[in-house]
Amino acid sequence: MRAVPRVLNRVLIGLVGLVLLVIGGSVLAVGLGLDPPSWWIHDSRHDVLLSDAERTRWRDEDWWWPVVIAVLAVLVLLALWWLAANLRRRRLTEVLVDTGDGEGALLRGRALESVLTSEAARAEGVQRSRARLTGRRLAPEARVRLRLEPHVDPGTALDDLTTQALAHARDSAGLASLPTEVRLRGVKHGAERVS
Template sequence: MPKAVNRVLTGIVGLVLLAVGGSVLAVGLGAPPPSWWIHHGPHDVLLSRAERLRWRDEGWWWPVVIAVLAVLVLLALWWLTAVLRRRRIAEILVDTGDGAGALLRGRALESVLGDEAGALEGVQRAHVRLTGRRNAPASRVRLLLEPHVDPGTVLRELTTEALGHARGSAGLAALPAEVRLRAARHRAQRVS
């Protein structure tokens, strides 16, 4: 979910909850209810007996209410997991040897690793994403290969050169990688 959409939705939901919650609290503490308020005082109930029993004989009412509430709960849980889940490592802890350590931006290492993987012989395009923890990162590499290239050779060069350089420069003991290879497709051309 894009950050701007997430922030706007969070802001709107927060303002609505603040307005409704503040109004309920103010009326409950004895403040006069505003003119638009649905209840008339602190002792008014949310649903009166007549409102609760109004749809009692309708067989479709309660299943629909429960289904709508279940969908709202599932959407809220999906939104929460989308907000809390981190897809990328923001920084990597580099051991400098003096006990202090240094921080390397994750996107910087992704960019360098992607550029080096993209420069390999027969690689048309490379995309790298770092996952895991900052002291134990892992990489996901997607390569688009030219049709004439041997995938084993590209994988061996990627492992020894690009991933080896990244592992060495960041001072990591290991940099596990999940590599996905895909061959580029070209349209057939007529030869006259």
């Protein structure tokens, strides 16, 4: 299951929160004695949300209860999916290192990310780097972002990253492979006036 994109997640949470705030606040205001507008669902503080006639209107129809149950089931499944997507860890917290004695050791994911980031940043022409581990602890994957100086050849920077930082990380963690997604970005300098 892919994680819900951050922007979509925030928009959905904001919309749900706004709807709940407006409905709850208006019900509270009517309950406290304020006069609601003529189009509002409540008429007075003693009004009910659904009258007996509204509640029993569709009860005798054959399609009513299956539709209600199906809609509620879909809403529950969507809410559970959303909750699982938000609670899922996006970062790898630890990597299992084969020590050769059959036991293994755990390496912190942040420690490996830090080493990858600092070693990638030391390469010539790299202004800034950022590494992140994902995947499973037995089969980690890396995502590396490099911000390159304008004069640097992207192919050379990628080759340096592969043969140095990634190779060192893979070898030190005893991994057979370390699949990596690399994003390269060039630094944009503003125009300077020469006199």
